Amino acid sequence: MKKTKSKDSESKKTGVLIYCPSNIILSGILKDLEATSEINVRHIEKNTIDSFMESIKKVKPDVILFVNSEPLPNIREICKAIREIARIQTKSQLLLLGNIPSHEEVVSLMNSGARGYFDLNDASSQLSEAIHTVNKGEIWLPRDKMSSIMDRIISVVGRDLKEKTLDQLTPTEFQVLRLIGQGKSNDEIAEALFISKNTVRSHIKSIYAKLDTHSRLQLALYAINSALF
Numbered sequence: 317m318k319k320t321k322s323k324d325s326e327s328k329k330t331g332v333l334i335y336c337p338s339n340i341i342l343s344g345i346l347k348d349l350e351a352t353s354e355i356n357v358r359h360i361e362k363n364t365i366d367s368f369m370e371s372i373k374k375v376k377p378d379v380i381l382f383v384n385s386e387p388l389p390n391i392r393e394i395c396k397a398i399r400e401i402a403r404i405q406t407k408s409q410l411l412l413l414g415n416i417p418s419h420e421e422v423v424s425l426m427n428s429g430a431r432g433y434f435d436l437n438d439a440s441s442q443l444s445e446a447i448h449t450v451n452k453g454e455i456w457l458p459r460d461k462m463s464s465i466m467d468r469i470i471s472v473v474g475r476d477l478k479e480k481t482l483d484q485l486t487p488t489e490f491q492v493l494r495l496i497g498q499g500k501s502n503d504e505i506a507e508a509l510f511i512s513k514n515t516v517r518s519h520i521k522s523i524y525a526k527l528d529t530h531s532r533l534q535l536a537l538y539a540i541n542s543a544l545f
Contacts, residue, residue: 329356330451333377333408335368336360341383344440345413352444365394372398376406379451384414385436392428399429409450413443416458426533432456454499455533484526492519496532497539 332355336342342360349355359375361368372380380398384391395410402408409431416422416435425433431450434443435458446456482490488509495505502516509516520535529535 329354330447331356331358331375331378332381332447333359333361333371333375333379334381334383335362336381336383337362338383338385341385341436345381345383345443348440348443349447351441355444355447369397369401372401372408373405377408379447380408380410381447382410382412384412387414387417392424395425395428395430402429409453411446411450411456422457426455427531429531433458452499453501485523489519489523489526492516493523493535493539496520496535497537499536 332349334342334345334357336345339362342362346357349357358377359371361371382394382398388394391412395412398408398410402410410429411432411434412425412430413434414436416433416437417425422433431453432446432455434446434456438458449456482493485493488511491509492505495508500508502513502520506513506516520532523535524530527535527538529538
């Protein structure tokens with residue numbers, strides 16, 4: 317009976333997979349995460365990107381913490397590969413950790429699949445909050461840079477979508493888009509609109525086609541830019 321309770325307790329924690337080649341940074345991360353009982357570090361990967369990708373498939377973490385302390389030239393491709401694995405197999409959320417890059421780079425990384433970027437210069441005590449935030453499907457960015465980065469992201473998305481109009485959407489699709497802008501998950505949207513999850517997915521697929529968008533982030537930012545809530 318005790319073992320069952322223990323397993324149930326572990327399953328309720330946010331499962332994290334960490335990729336970090338740096339032992340110094342890794343020790344700091346582990347020290348910070350040990351302070352919270354709500355996070356379970358399921359696996360640590362320090363070897364190649366290929367082995368890291370295989371670990372994602374095996375571990376199926378809730379959140380992937382990818383340390384990018386020395387920016388990789390192929391980081392966008394890595395993000396896209398993780399997004400594809402998550403879409404098909406794991407539903408994991410990606411949180412990058414490193415020295416915050418330019419606003420343009422952040423925009424690119426978010427569009428490539430990252431849900432957040434934790435700045436190495438931020439207080440380490442915020443790391444667990446960042447992990448919980450992206451696990452809920454929300455976006456995490458350095459608080460002192462959030463406004464300017466979001467303005468930049470919205471301007472990019474707005475420029476890409478300025479020719480699109482909401483007139484193409486059905487009333488239900490409009491409501492789905494509005495709820496995506498509020499950060500709601502498919503389950504939450506289904507519950508709010510009294511429809512099935514499959515129907516939600518069908519509506520989102522239709523919205524993608526009508527607005528010529530390719531990511532949930534673009535839809536959320538389009539909703540924000542259109543002042544739907």
